[in-house]
Amino acid sequence: MRVADLRARVERLGSGVTSYVHRLGFASRFLAYLVLHSGTALRRFRLTIAEIYFAGVLSLVIILVSGLFVGMVLALQGYETLQRFGASESLGVLVALSLVRELGPVVAGLLFASRAGSAITAEIGLMKATEQLSAMEMMAVDPIARVVAPRFWGGVISMPLLAALFSAMGIFGGYLVGVQLIGVDAGAFWSQMQAAVDVRNDIWNGVIKSLVFGVAVTWIAVFEGYDAPPTAEGVSRATTRTVVTSSLAILFLDFILTALMFTGGSHQ
Amino acid sequence: MNRSTIDLWVGVFVVTGIAGLLFLALKVGNLASFSSDAAYQVQAKFANIGGLKERGPVKSAGVVVGRVASIRFDNESYEALVTLNLEAKYQFPRDTTAKILTSGILGEQYVGLEAGGDGVMLKNGDRLRLTQSAVVLENLISQFLFNKAAEGKPEAKAEPKEATK
Numbered sequence: 001m002r003v004a005d006l007r008a009r010v011e012r013l014g015s016g017v018t019s020y021v022h023r024l025g026f027a028s029r030f031l032a033y034l035v036l037h038s039g040t041a042l043r044r045f046r047l048t049i050a051e052i053y054f055a056g057v058l059s060l061v062i063i064l065v066s067g068l069f070v071g072m073v074l075a076l077q078g079y080e081t082l083q084r085f086g087a088s089e090s091l092g093v094l095v096a097l098s099l100v101r102e103l104g105p106v107v108a109g110l111l112f113a114s115r116a117g118s119a120i121t122a123e124i125g126l127m128k129a130t131e132q133l134s135a136m137e138m139m140a141v142d143p144i145a146r147v148v149a150p151r152f153w154g155g156v157i158s159m160p161l162l163a164a165l166f167s168a169m170g171i172f173g174g175y176l177v178g179v180q181l182i183g184v185d186a187g188a189f190w191s192q193m194q195a196a197v198d199v200r201n202d203i204w205n206g207v208i209k210s211l212v213f214g215v216a217v218t219w220i221a222v223f224e225g226y227d228a229p230p231t232a233e234g235v236s237r238a239t240t241r242t243v244v245t246s247s248l249a250i251l252f253l254d255f256i257l258t259a260l261m262f263t264g265g266s267h268q
Numbered sequence: 269m270n271r272s273t274i275d276l277w278v279g280v281f282v283v284t285g286i287a288g289l290l291f292l293a294l295k296v297g298n299l300a301s302f303s304s305d306a307a308y309q310v311q312a313k314f315a316n317i318g319g320l321k322e323r324g325p326v327k328s329a330g331v332v333v334g335r336v337a338s339i340r341f342d343n344e345s346y347e348a349l350v351t352l353n354l355e356a357k358y359q360f361p362r363d364t365t366a367k368i369l370t371s372g373i374l375g376e377q378y379v380g381l382e383a384g385g386d387g388v389m390l391k392n393g394d395r396l397r398l399t400q401s402a403v404v405l406e407n408l409i410s411q412f413l414f415n416k417a418a419e420g421k422p423e424a425k426a427e428p429k430e431a432t433k
Contacts, residue, residue, distance in 0.1 A: 046271070053274045057281045096296050161285025168288035171296060190295070198323070199297040207289070 027223045034149055034222070037142060041149035051154025055116040055218075059162060062115055063108055067166035070103060071095060071173025078174075079182055091184050092193035095174030100197060100206045101262065104167030106254050109213035112159055113246040117221035120151050121242040124225025125235035148222045155221065159214025160207050167206065205261045212253055217246040306356040308392040309337060312366040312379075317348045318402025320368055320377045326352050327369075328381040333358040336379060352379060354390075361386040362394065368402035377402060 041048050078094040124147065127133050133143040171193075178184045197203065221242050228238035317339060326334035334354035342349040354360070363384030370377050384398075 049278050050274055052278045052281065056285075057277045060281060060284075100292060100296065158281075161282065161288070164288040164292060165285055168291045171292075193296055195325075197297045199293050203289075203292050203297045206292075 023227070026227070027219070030144075030223050030226065031219055034144055034152055037145040038149040038153060040142075040145040041153050047146075047150035048153045048157070051150045052158050053154075054119065055112075055151070055155045056158030056162060059112060059115045059158070060165070062111055063162045063166050064169050066107065066111060067099075067104075067169030068173040068176075070107060070166075071099060071170030071175075072177045074098060074103075074170065075174040075177035075182070079178060079184070088182075088184055089188035090192055091174070091178045092189035093196040095178070096171055096193045096197050097202060099167045099170040099174075100202050102254070102258070104170065105163045105206055105209040105213055106250060108163040108166040108210065109159065109217060109250040110247055112155075112162060112214070113217045113221075113250065114243050116155060116158070117217050117242050117246050118239045120155065120218065120221040121225040121228070121239045122235060124148065124151070124222060125228035125230075125238050128226065128228060129230040129232070129235055131230075144226075148226060152218050152222050155218030156211070156214045159217065160210045163210030163213075164207065201261075205257075208261075209254065209257050212257060213250050216249045216253055220246045220249060307334065307353045308356055308390070310352050310354060310390050310392075310394045310396055312350050312352065312396040312399050313342065313345060313347045314350060314366075314368060314399050314401045315347055316368075316401040316404060317350060318368055318370075318377050318404065320350070320379065320402065324376065324378050326354065326379045326381060328358070328360070328383065333381065350379070359389045362388045362390055363398065364390065364396060365398040365400065366396045367400040370403075 074095045075091060078091050079088055082088045082090055082094065124133075127143075127147065133147065136143045136146060175186075175189065179186045179189050224238040224242045224245070228234045320336060320339065322336055322339055324336040325332045326336060334352055337351040337353040339351075340349045341347075350366075352366075360381060361384045363386040365382040365384065367380045367382065368377055369380040390396075
C-alpha cells in the first residue's frame, strides 16, 4: 500500500519535470521558428510599428512616472546615508550608477512585463480561444508570422528605449530632489556623475541588459499566449503565468548578466 | 486610431527613447569630454601603485590632463609599469615628477604630475624618471611606531610589539 503510494508520488514528480522540460523545448522551438519566420514582420514593418505603439508608447506614462519617483526616492535615501560620511556630493554618482546599471533595466523590465507582456499574452490567447489563429491557418496565413512575430519584435524594440527613458527620468528625479530640494551643489552633482559613469561599462551594459530582458519578456509573453488552453480560465492563467515567469526570468537573468559584466575589475 | 496617428506616436516614442540614450551617454557618461585621438603616451615605473586603476585620472595642479592607459608588472625591475595617456594640448617638461596620490581620505587614487624645469618637453613613448609611490598606510604606521620606539619613551614600548605583528 505504502509502496504504491510512494510510487505514485515519484511518478507525479517525474511527469511534472518531464512536462516542464517538454514545454521548455517547445518554447525554444517556438522561438527559433518565430525568428526564422519574422520576414513578414520586418518586410511589412507597419505591423511591427503598430505593436511598438501598443507595447512601447502606451507603456510610456507608467515608465516615466515610475522612473521619476524611483530617482527621487533614491536621492532622498542616498542623501541620508551619504551625508553621514560627508559625501553628499557623490549623490549624483549613486543615483546614476544604480539607475543605469540595475534599476533602469530591471524595474522597467518588470513594469513592461506586467503592462505589455500580460496584454500580449491575453490578446494572443484570446485570438486562439476564439479560433482566429485557426482561421488564419485555413486561409494559408501563418499566424506566427502574421500575429506573433510583429508583437515579439515590437516588444524587443520597445524595451531598451523604455529602460533608457526610465534611467534618464530617474536621474532627472534625483536631480530635482538632490539639487533643487535638498541643495546639493549642482556642479558637483553632474561632474562627479560624469567622472564615475562610463559609457561602455555602465550605460552600454545597461542597454544590453534591457535588450536581453526585452527578448525574455516578449518571448515568454507570446509563447504563453500561443500555448494557452483555449478557454477563459486557460487565458487568465496564462496571463498570470506570463507576469510571474517573466519577473523571475528578469531577476535571474539580471544576476547572471551582472556577474558577467561587473566583476571584471577593470572598470572604476 | 488610424495609421498615421500611430506612426506619429511611435515616431515620437522612438525619438524620445533615443534622446534618453543620448542624454545618458553625453550628459551622464560624458562621452564627449575626453577624446583619445589627440593624446600621447608616457610611461612611469612605480615601486608601489597602491589602489591605482586603469582609466584613473592623471592630474596636474588638480586639473585632469589625462588617463591611466594600462598597468603592467615589470618582471625585470619588479616594479609596476604604468602607461599614461596625456592630452596633446598639455605639454610637460622631461623632468616631470609623477606621484600616486589619493583624493580625500578614502577617495580614489590618481597620478599627480609636477612639472620640472627642463626645457625639453615629453614626447610620445618617453619614460618619467622621477616617481613617488603610493603611500601605504601600514608602512606609515609601522614607521611611526618604530620612530616612537627608537625615542625610547617608556609608554611607547608596549605598543609597537603588538601593532607591528
